[in-house]
Amino acid sequence: MGVFVFDDEYVSTVAPPKLYKALAKDADEIVPKVIKEAQGVEIIEGNGGPGTIKKLSILEDGKIDYLLHKLDAIDEANLGYNYSLVGGPGLHESLEKVTFETIIVAGSDGGSIVKISVKYHTKGDEVLSDAVRDETKAKGTGLIKAIEGYVLANPDY
Numbered sequence: 001m002g003v004f005v006f007d008d009e010y011v012s013t014v015a016p017p018k019l020y021k022a023l024a025k026d027a028d029e030i031v032p033k034v035i036k037e038a039q040g041v042e043i044i045e046g047n048g049g050p051g052t053i054k055k056l057s058i059l060e061d062g063k064i065d066y067l068l069h070k071l072d073a074i075d076e077a078n079l080g081y082n083y084s085l086v087g088g089p090g091l092h093e094s095l096e097k098v099t100f101e102t103i104i105v106a107g108s109d110g111g112s113i114v115k116i117s118v119k120y121h122t123k124g125d126e127v128l129s130d131a132v133r134d135e136t137k138a139k140g141t142g143l144i145k146a147i148e149g150y151v152l153a154n155p156d157y
Contacts, residue, residue, distance in 0.1 A: 001096055003121055004128040010114040010141060012148050016079050016104045019112045022151045023104070023144065024074065024081040028054065034146040039064060050074060058090055065089040072099065079104040092132050096121040100140070114144060 012019055022030060028041040039057035046052030052071045057064050067090030072082040080103040085091050091098070101117040118136070120128045151157050 001121055001123065002126065002128065003119055004133070006118050006120075006133065006137075008116045008118065008137065008140075010116070010144050011107055011111065012114065012144075013109070013111040014148055014151050015110055016106055016112045018151060018157070019114070019148065020076075020079040020081075020104045022147050022157070023102070023114070024079075027147060030147050030150050031056070031143070034150045035143065044068075046071070053086070055088070056090075060090075067091060075103075092135075094122055094126040094129070094132060096123050098136060116140070 014022075032038045032040050037059050039059055041054050041056050044053050044055050048071075050071055050073050054069045054071070056067045056069060058066060066088040067085055068087040070084045070086045072084055074081050080101075082099065082101045084097050084099040085095075086097045098121070099119045101119075103115050105113050105115060107113040118140075120133065120136070122128055
Protein backbone atom coordinates (compact mmCIF):
# COMPACT_ATOMS: atom_id res chain seq x y z
CA MET A 1 0.00 0.00 0.00
CA GLY A 2 1.29 3.45 -0.92
CA VAL A 3 0.55 6.60 1.05
CA PHE A 4 0.44 9.96 -0.69
CA VAL A 5 0.05 13.11 1.45
CA PHE A 6 -1.22 16.53 0.37
CA ASP A 7 -1.91 19.59 2.47
CA ASP A 8 -4.50 22.20 1.60
CA GLU A 9 -6.18 25.28 3.08
CA TYR A 10 -9.57 26.86 2.61
CA VAL A 11 -10.26 30.44 3.71
CA SER A 12 -13.73 31.32 4.98
CA THR A 13 -15.44 34.45 6.26
CA VAL A 14 -17.27 32.37 8.91
CA ALA A 15 -15.87 32.48 12.47
CA PRO A 16 -13.95 29.33 13.52
CA PRO A 17 -16.36 28.00 16.20
CA LYS A 18 -19.37 28.43 13.93
CA LEU A 19 -17.67 26.81 10.93
CA TYR A 20 -16.41 23.95 13.12
CA LYS A 21 -19.94 23.31 14.39
CA ALA A 22 -21.29 23.17 10.84
CA LEU A 23 -18.49 21.00 9.41
CA ALA A 24 -17.82 18.64 12.31
CA LYS A 25 -21.05 18.43 14.28
CA ASP A 26 -23.99 19.28 12.01
CA ALA A 27 -22.77 18.17 8.57
CA ASP A 28 -25.04 15.09 8.58
CA GLU A 29 -28.08 17.37 8.63
CA ILE A 30 -26.67 20.13 6.41
CA VAL A 31 -25.16 18.05 3.57
CA PRO A 32 -28.47 16.68 2.19
CA LYS A 33 -29.81 20.26 2.18
CA VAL A 34 -26.91 21.74 0.20
CA ILE A 35 -25.62 18.91 -2.02
CA LYS A 36 -28.42 17.85 -4.36
CA GLU A 37 -26.82 14.43 -5.04
CA ALA A 38 -26.66 13.61 -1.31
CA GLN A 39 -29.65 11.49 -0.37
CA GLY A 40 -28.89 11.20 3.33
CA VAL A 41 -26.43 10.20 6.02
CA GLU A 42 -26.98 7.33 8.43
CA ILE A 43 -24.90 5.82 11.22
CA ILE A 44 -24.26 2.15 10.49
CA GLU A 45 -21.87 1.51 13.37
CA GLY A 46 -21.06 3.38 16.58
CA ASN A 47 -22.62 6.12 18.68
CA GLY A 48 -21.51 9.26 16.82
CA GLY A 49 -18.10 9.53 18.48
CA PRO A 50 -14.70 8.36 17.26
CA GLY A 51 -14.93 4.97 15.55
CA THR A 52 -18.42 5.68 14.19
CA ILE A 53 -18.99 4.66 10.58
CA LYS A 54 -21.53 6.62 8.54
CA LYS A 55 -23.04 5.86 5.17
CA LEU A 56 -23.53 8.78 2.79
CA SER A 57 -25.98 7.83 0.04
CA ILE A 58 -25.37 9.64 -3.25
CA LEU A 59 -27.49 9.78 -6.40
CA GLU A 60 -25.21 9.50 -9.44
CA ASP A 61 -26.26 8.80 -13.01
CA GLY A 62 -29.76 7.81 -11.91
CA LYS A 63 -28.64 5.24 -9.33
CA ILE A 64 -27.88 5.47 -5.65
CA ASP A 65 -24.32 4.73 -4.56
CA TYR A 66 -22.76 5.27 -1.20
CA LEU A 67 -19.55 6.18 0.54
CA LEU A 68 -18.54 5.04 4.02
CA HIS A 69 -17.01 7.64 6.38
CA LYS A 70 -15.26 6.69 9.61
CA LEU A 71 -14.90 9.34 12.30
CA ASP A 72 -11.33 8.96 13.56
CA ALA A 73 -10.97 11.77 16.12
CA ILE A 74 -12.66 14.87 17.50
CA ASP A 75 -10.76 17.68 19.23
CA GLU A 76 -13.36 20.31 20.10
CA ALA A 77 -10.94 22.37 22.20
CA ASN A 78 -8.68 22.91 19.18
CA LEU A 79 -11.46 22.83 16.54
CA GLY A 80 -10.08 19.68 14.98
CA TYR A 81 -11.64 16.57 13.53
CA ASN A 82 -10.31 13.64 11.53
CA TYR A 83 -12.21 11.19 9.38
CA SER A 84 -11.56 8.61 6.68
CA LEU A 85 -13.36 7.48 3.56
CA VAL A 86 -13.17 3.72 4.04
CA GLY A 87 -15.42 2.01 1.51
CA GLY A 88 -18.38 1.87 -0.79
CA PRO A 89 -18.77 2.26 -4.54
CA GLY A 90 -18.06 5.99 -4.18
CA LEU A 91 -14.44 5.29 -3.16
CA HIS A 92 -12.18 5.00 -6.21
CA GLU A 93 -11.12 1.41 -6.90
CA SER A 94 -7.41 2.26 -6.60
CA LEU A 95 -7.84 3.44 -3.00
CA GLU A 96 -7.86 1.52 0.25
CA LYS A 97 -8.93 4.66 2.11
CA VAL A 98 -8.48 8.42 2.26
CA THR A 99 -7.89 10.12 5.61
CA PHE A 100 -8.53 13.78 6.36
CA GLU A 101 -6.95 15.56 9.32
CA THR A 102 -8.69 18.91 9.72
CA ILE A 103 -8.18 21.86 12.03
CA ILE A 104 -9.91 25.23 11.86
CA VAL A 105 -7.92 28.27 12.95
CA ALA A 106 -8.64 31.98 13.11
CA GLY A 107 -8.20 33.86 9.87
CA SER A 108 -8.31 37.55 9.14
CA ASP A 109 -11.30 39.77 9.92
CA GLY A 110 -12.93 37.17 12.19
CA GLY A 111 -12.97 34.45 9.53
CA SER A 112 -11.40 31.00 9.45
CA ILE A 113 -8.71 29.00 7.76
CA VAL A 114 -9.54 25.32 7.34
CA LYS A 115 -6.24 23.41 7.28
CA ILE A 116 -6.50 19.91 5.84
CA SER A 117 -3.94 17.15 5.51
CA VAL A 118 -5.17 14.45 3.13
CA LYS A 119 -3.56 10.99 3.05
CA TYR A 120 -4.44 8.73 0.15
CA HIS A 121 -3.81 5.05 0.92
CA THR A 122 -3.64 3.16 -2.36
CA LYS A 123 -4.14 -0.55 -2.83
CA GLY A 124 -1.06 -2.69 -3.46
CA ASP A 125 1.46 -0.98 -5.69
CA GLU A 126 -1.08 1.47 -7.16
CA VAL A 127 0.16 4.99 -7.73
CA LEU A 128 -2.19 7.84 -6.96
CA SER A 129 -3.33 9.42 -10.20
CA ASP A 130 -3.64 13.18 -10.58
CA ALA A 131 -7.23 12.66 -11.72
CA VAL A 132 -8.23 10.83 -8.51
CA ARG A 133 -6.43 13.40 -6.34
CA ASP A 134 -7.97 16.33 -8.21
CA GLU A 135 -11.48 14.83 -8.09
CA THR A 136 -11.24 14.18 -4.35
CA LYS A 137 -9.93 17.71 -3.74
CA ALA A 138 -12.69 19.26 -5.85
CA LYS A 139 -15.39 17.31 -3.99
CA GLY A 140 -13.90 18.23 -0.60
CA THR A 141 -13.65 21.90 -1.47
CA GLY A 142 -17.17 21.83 -2.88
CA LEU A 143 -18.46 20.31 0.36
CA ILE A 144 -16.79 22.98 2.50
CA LYS A 145 -18.10 25.76 0.23
CA ALA A 146 -21.63 24.34 0.30
CA ILE A 147 -21.67 24.08 4.10
CA GLU A 148 -20.14 27.55 4.42
CA GLY A 149 -22.83 28.87 2.06
CA TYR A 150 -25.53 27.31 4.24
CA VAL A 151 -24.13 29.01 7.35
CA LEU A 152 -23.89 32.37 5.58
CA ALA A 153 -27.44 32.06 4.22
CA ASN A 154 -28.83 31.17 7.66
CA PRO A 155 -27.57 33.88 10.05
CA ASP A 156 -29.42 32.33 12.99
CA TYR A 157 -27.59 29.03 12.53
